[in-house]
Amino acid sequence: MKAAIVGGGVIGGGWAARFLLNGWDVAVFDPDPEAQRKIGEVLAGARRALPALYDGALPDEGRLTFHADLAEVVTGADWVQESVPERLDLKHRVLAQIEAAAPVDAIIGSSTSGFKPSELNAQGARAIVAHPFNPVYLLPLIELVGDADTCVRAGETLRAIGMFPLHIRKEIDAHIADRLLEAVWRESLWLVTDGIATTEEIDEAIRMGFGLRWAQMGLFETYRIAGGEAGMAHFMAQFGPCLEWPWTKLTDVPPFTPELVELIAGQSDAQSGHRSIRELERLRDDNLVGILRSLKRTGSGAGGVIRDHEARLPRPQAADLPVTAEQQVPQSWTDYNGHMNETHYLELASRATDRFMALIGADAAYVAAGQSYFTVENRVRYLAEVNAGERLQVTTQVLGGAGKKLHLFHTLRRGGGEVATVETLLLHVDLGTRRTSLPSEAVAAETEAWVTRHSGLGRPEGASI
Numbered sequence: 001m002k003a004a005i006v007g008g009g010v011i012g013g014g015w016a017a018r019f020l021l022n023g024w025d026v027a028v029f030d031p032d033p034e035a036q037r038k039i040g041e042v043l044a045g046a047r048r049a050l051p052a053l054y055d056g057a058l059p060d061e062g063r064l065t066f067h068a069d070l071a072e073v074v075t076g077a078d079w080v081q082e083s084v085p086e087r088l089d090l091k092h093r094v095l096a097q098i099e100a101a102a103p104v105d106a107i108i109g110s111s112t113s114g115f116k117p118s119e120l121n122a123q124g125a126r127a128i129v130a131h132p133f134n135p136v137y138l139l140p141l142i143e144l145v146g147d148a149d150t151c152v153r154a155g156e157t158l159r160a161i162g163m164f165p166l167h168i169r170k171e172i173d174a175h176i177a178d179r180l181l182e183a184v185w186r187e188s189l190w191l192v193t194d195g196i197a198t199t200e201e202i203d204e205a206i207r208m209g210f211g212l213r214w215a216q217m218g219l220f221e222t223y224r225i226a227g228g229e230a231g232m233a234h235f236m237a238q239f240g241p242c243l244e245w246p247w248t249k250l251t252d253v254p255p256f257t258p259e260l261v262e263l264i265a266g267q268s269d270a271q272s273g274h275r276s277i278r279e280l281e282r283l284r285d286d287n288l289v290g291i292l293r294s295l296k297r298t299g300s301g302a303g304g305v306i307r308d309h310e311a312r313l314p315r316p317q318a319a320d321l322p323v324t325a326e327q328q329v330p331q332s333w334t335d336y337n338g339h340m341n342e343t344h345y346l347e348l349a350s351r352a353t354d355r356f357m358a359l360i361g362a363d364a365a366y367v368a369a370g371q372s373y374f375t376v377e378n379r380v381r382y383l384a385e386v387n388a389g390e391r392l393q394v395t396t397q398v399l400g401g402a403g404k405k406l407h408l409f410h411t412l413r414r415g416g417g418e419v420a421t422v423e424t425l426l427l428h429v430d431l432g433t434r435r436t437s438l439p440s441e442a443v444a445a446e447t448e449a450w451v452t453r454h455s456g457l458g459r460p461e462g463a464s465i
């Protein structure tokens with residue numbers, strides 16, 4: 001699959017990374033001579049963060065190319081994403097050029113933060129709004145507005161690259177999310193203009209409180225809980241009158257003067273100027289990965305999207321020596337020595353054990369029915385350093401499986417070379433009594449089949465349990 005990125009700034013770069021890391025070839029057109037370097041920086045951030053969301057490997061990266069000719073970029077593209085600056089005349093010009101050279105069935109998306117499809121297409125283009133959120137490679141939301149059939153097709157593609165398409169019922173200036181963001185921004189500008197709060201105090205008011213709630217429940221679900229056992233109707237009755245009080249009085253925009261810009265920029269420098277933009281981006285991304293991984297555990301909010309995408313990633317296939325886990329090493333797995341920390345060798349082996357259990361039928365349903373294996377011993381041999389971004393693969397050899405015992409030998413490899421082995425001894429357990437027990441006949445038979453299959457392989461070097 002090929003994505004054409006027209007305009008490779010903050011947002012176009014994020015789109016390029018999202019497609020590329022999900023296996024698409026990406027061709028970029030941007031007249032800025034610095035575009036290649038800037039996209040390189042965005043890509044470095046994406047490679048550091050996106051794989052860290054998943055317990056499994058993303059597809060192999062696609063091919064990234066840069067071109068001086070827009071027509072060359074969009075030719076043969078399945079998806080064309082326009083991300084040029086937010087000026088309608090420029091968007092009209094660029095969309096016309098795209099239209100002239102793109103395949104007729106290519107999806108043409110515009111990243112516009114606020115223009116409606118009827119405005120974008122006023123001169124005959126056929127674009128839909130596909131409005132992303134920064135950083136595009138991590139945040140799943142895309143607001144889709146425009147031709148219904150195209151939006152449905154676009155939504156399928158977006159889901160396949162781990163995103164969440166929100167279909168907007170009616171076109172409206174600034175779609176849904178930016179209307180909300182503008183309201184918060186407008187009120188915040190007033191608070192600074194009126195000398196009531198600094199930029200830092202406003203950020204504290206968000207990040208210490210309601211910002212934490214919004215990521216998992218949004219606005220209405222949060223307020224439903226705030227109504228106590230009586231729920232939303234009670235909440236409305238209690239706080240509805242505030243809408244008439246001065247709480248909500250400010251709806252116009254503070255005068256956007258050079259003084260206001262200077263005031264805000266100065267406070268922002270005092271608040272965050274000690275860190276570079278790249279440092280702030282890395283901090284933001286590491287925090288987002290942590291939040292998204294927690295949400296993945298419960299399936300709340302964007303965590304459900306990550307979970308669904310992970311379930312669709314290609315699964316290691318059973319073979320004589322089955323591949324039981326694959327992972328690109330995220331930056332967050334590295335430590336102060338600059339390499340993958342010891343705990344994560346075991347984390348990967350633990351995932352390989354889970355996968356092997358599933359292969360013999362001791363899967364989630366088996367566990368839910370009250371039977372499982374508990375690990376009683378692990379022996380890790382660290383054979384090589386591993387760096388962020390490298391791709392690891394785990395294969396598993398069965399050394400024994402008689403009675404209650406399951407004896408596995410995991411080998412972690414980078415390319416062809418071994419980086420670690422983890423030998424694991426497990427005992428079968430009845431989860432009701434919490435005591436060891438014999439596995440079901442089906443699991444015992446599957447285990448026996450693997451033992452037989454691996455019996456000719458001999459004992460691997462380093463096995464010692």
Ligand SMILES: NC(=O)C1=CN([C@@H]2O[C@H](COP(=O)(O)OP(=O)(O)OC[C@H]3O[C@@H](n4cnc5c(N)ncnc54)[C@H](O)[C@@H]3O)[C@@H](O)[C@H]2O)C=CC1
Pocket residue numbers: 006007008009010011012029030031032035082083084085086087094111112113114131132133134
């Ligand atoms: N920055 C943000 O937070 C978000 C921006 N957007 C939207 O994304 C679009 C792009 O915004 P940013 O990436 O922030 O802007 P940007 O200024 O970072 O990037 C725009 C890029 O377009 C390139 N460009 C200019 N003329 C061009 C042309 N004729 N053909 C191809 N490329 C051209 C520029 O060289 C630049 O690299 C806008 O419509 C904006 O509203 C959407 C979501 C968030």
Ligand SMILES: C[N+](C)(C)CC(=O)CC(=O)[O-]
Pocket residue numbers: 112113132133134178181
């Ligand atoms: C400020 N903005 C209007 C460009 C913001 C967006 O469009 C979405 C975002 O990433 O916040």
